[in-house]
Amino acid sequence: MNRELTCIECPMGCLITVEGEDTLTVRGNRCPRGAIYAKNEVTCPRRVVTSTVRLQDGRMLPVKTNQPVRKSEMFAVIEKINALHPAAPVHCGDILLYNIDEDAALVACDNIE
Amino acid sequence: MKNTYDLIIVGGGPAGLAAAIAAYDCGVTDILILEREDRPGGILNQCIHNGFGLTRFKESLTGPEYAGRFIAEAAKRNIPLSAGTTVLSISPKKEVTAINDRDGIFTVQAKAVILAMGCRERSRGALNIPGTRPAGIYSAGTAQKYVNCKGYLPGKDVVILGSGDIGLIMARRMTLEGAKVHAVCEIMPYSSGLRRNIEQCLHDFNIPLYLNHTITKIEGKDRVTGVVVSEVDEQKKPIAGTEMHFDCDTVLFSVGLIPENELTQEAGIALSPRTKGAIVRQNRETSVHGIFACGNVLQVHDLVDFVSEESEIAGKYAAEYILKGEVPFDDIPVSHSGNINYVLPQVINRNIGGNVKFFFRVSNTFRNCVFRVRSGNKLLCEKKKRIAVPGEMETLLVPAAKIADVTEPIEITLEVQPNE
Numbered sequence: 156m157n158r159e160l161t162c163i164e165c166p167m168g169c170l171i172t173v174e175g176e177d178t179l180t181v182r183g184n185r186c187p188r189g190a191i192y193a194k195n196e197v198t199c200p201r202r203v204v205t206s207t208v209r210l211q212d213g214r215m216l217p218v219k220t221n222q223p224v225r226k227s228e229m230f231a232v233i234e235k236i237n238a239l240h241p242a243a244p245v246h247c248g249d250i251l252l253y254n255i256d257e258d259a260a261l262v263a264c265d266n267i268e
Numbered sequence: 269m270k271n272t273y274d275l276i277i278v279g280g281g282p283a284g285l286a287a288a289i290a291a292y293d294c295g296v297t298d299i300l301i302l303e304r305e306d307r308p309g310g311i312l313n314q315c316i317h318n319g320f321g322l323t324r325f326k327e328s329l330t331g332p333e334y335a336g337r338f339i340a341e342a343a344k345r346n347i348p349l350s351a352g353t354t355v356l357s358i359s360p361k362k363e364v365t366a367i368n369d370r371d372g373i374f375t376v377q378a379k380a381v382i383l384a385m386g387c388r389e390r391s392r393g394a395l396n397i398p399g400t401r402p403a404g405i406y407s408a409g410t411a412q413k414y415v416n417c418k419g420y421l422p423g424k425d426v427v428i429l430g431s432g433d434i435g436l437i438m439a440r441r442m443t444l445e446g447a448k449v450h451a452v453c454e455i456m457p458y459s460s461g462l463r464r465n466i467e468q469c470l471h472d473f474n475i476p477l478y479l480n481h482t483i484t485k486i487e488g489k490d491r492v493t494g495v496v497v498s499e500v501d502e503q504k505k506p507i508a509g510t511e512m513h514f515d516c517d518t519v520l521f522s523v524g525l526i527p528e529n530e531l532t533q534e535a536g537i538a539l540s541p542r543t544k545g546a547i548v549r550q551n552r553e554t555s556v557h558g559i560f561a562c563g564n565v566l567q568v569h570d571l572v573d574f575v576s577e578e579s580e581i582a583g584k585y586a587a588e589y590i591l592k593g594e595v596p597f598d599d600i601p602v603s604h605s606g607n608i609n610y611v612l613p614q615v616i617n618r619n620i621g622g623n624v625k626f627f628f629r630v631s632n633t634f635r636n637c638v639f640r641v642r643s644g645n646k647l648l649c650e651k652k653k654r655i656a657v658p659g660e661m662e663t664l665l666v667p668a669a670k671i672a673d674v675t676e677p678i679e680i681t682l683e684v685q686p687n688e
Binding site for chain 2: 164202266
């Protein structure tokens with residue numbers, strides 16, 4: 156079965172074709188990220204989730220998962236994010252929650268003193 | 269605050285920061301960045317999604333992370349930034365008048381100025397959509413600021429007009445935060461957003477995209493209660509009988525960005541009717557010697573990586589202007605074929621050496637096409653493309669050697685190749 160995909164790894168948006176059932180052949184990708192994306196997409200699609208958490212003092216901190224999480228679990232991940240209210244100071248790269256989905260952790264994306 | 273600076277940069281977003289760092293590294297250290305918001309970073313501070321920096325840093329950063337890298341580099345060099353400061357006017361003599369709550373109104377004299385004010389969103393008013401004037405109508409970027417910086421969700425049932433990237437990003441963001449996005453309507457037959465955003469922001473959440481559709485009525489007295497969406501014909505006129513009704517409490521507009529050039533105009537700088545930004549040479553110098561422009565105030569970019577690249581050009585040449593003096597204009601105009609919307613730079617100054625990278629946008633979707641840069645009969649550069657879309661900026665690099673002996677006007681063309 157052939158599947159046509161638009162790669163989301165970068166703004167190039169390569170049009171990728173995935174062929175085969177057990178062994179997957181990927182065509183149309185211009186970089187190795189595209190091959191990984193395409194294989195994941197037909198087996199277990201994954202997305203990096205970005206959102207914000209409200210700090211104890213009310214300020215908003217942008218956050219992201221440090222690796223793609225299962226697409227099916229995105230809303231569960233958001234629920235966990237919304238339950239967090241860390242205290243300032245927070246620094247870019249600080250881990251706020253381990254294993255938010257499988258091995259992925261939630262990290263801060265900004266410095267708030 | 270001093271009265272004079274070598275270089276004043278208007279705007280502390282990605283363009284202003286990259287320009288400042290580049291100018292500093294070229295030997296100009298007496299720099300002042302004037303920033304309207306209370307912190308540097310510009311629009312990146314509210315762009316919490318990822319996908320920034322793939323070209324430059326080879327990794328996928330969020331907006332605040334991308335900005336953070338430049339803020340850190342500027343801080344390492346101790347480049348002063350005056351936050352909360354709004355520039356009121358810039359004179360052709362490079363006197364910059366600004367206001368803030370510490371210094372009041374003040375004027376500073378610069379040797380060179382870099383315009384890096386960015387752009388703003390087109391509003392409902394620009395579109396003449398009939399209906400009432402209820403609450404619940406936002407530009408997508410305003411909604412983005414509410415959600416990401418203030419922590420408020422502006423509505424629960426949303427219809428988005430325009431499929432620009434901010435609209436697509438907000439469709440996903442509002443969905444993840446618990447709102448229901450009923451439709452994204454696009455008057456054109458194609459989306460102006462990046463393909464990856466159609467995929468991950470709409471398809472992932474089963475949000476329908478209606479191409480060739482627009483909002484023809486907004487309903488509600490105090491708050492939006494619904495919209496009417498109609499299909500449009502080839503002249504973009506609504507087709508009677510195609511009306512669809514959506515109940516909603518919120519309408520977001522993502523209908524284009526306009527470079528913010530009031531200050532540029534007041535300074536007497538020539539603007540391009542195509543880009544709505546200054547007409548610049550390859551060094552990003554405007555029609556006024558010593559005033560440079562870069563980033564979204566010059567042309568609306570879709571990748572911040574390109575903004576940084578362009579701003580480094582402006583920063584480098586502003587530094588050269590300060591250190592070595594004025595380079596006289598010896599201008600060759602750059603034009604383009606009808607299937608290209610605009611090309612930047614619009615002018616090549618033959619007194620400036622180096623490679624020239626042209627940025628441009630095509631007017632429609634083209635498959636298997638070839639771009640060519642010509643000067644008279646001379647072919648300067650050629651590039652084939654599997655697919656070119658209006659939403660994605662194209663680039664062509666012409667090497668220094670080819671630019672050096674150009675004597676005739678330059679034209680950039682797009683030709684569709686017959687199927688192989």
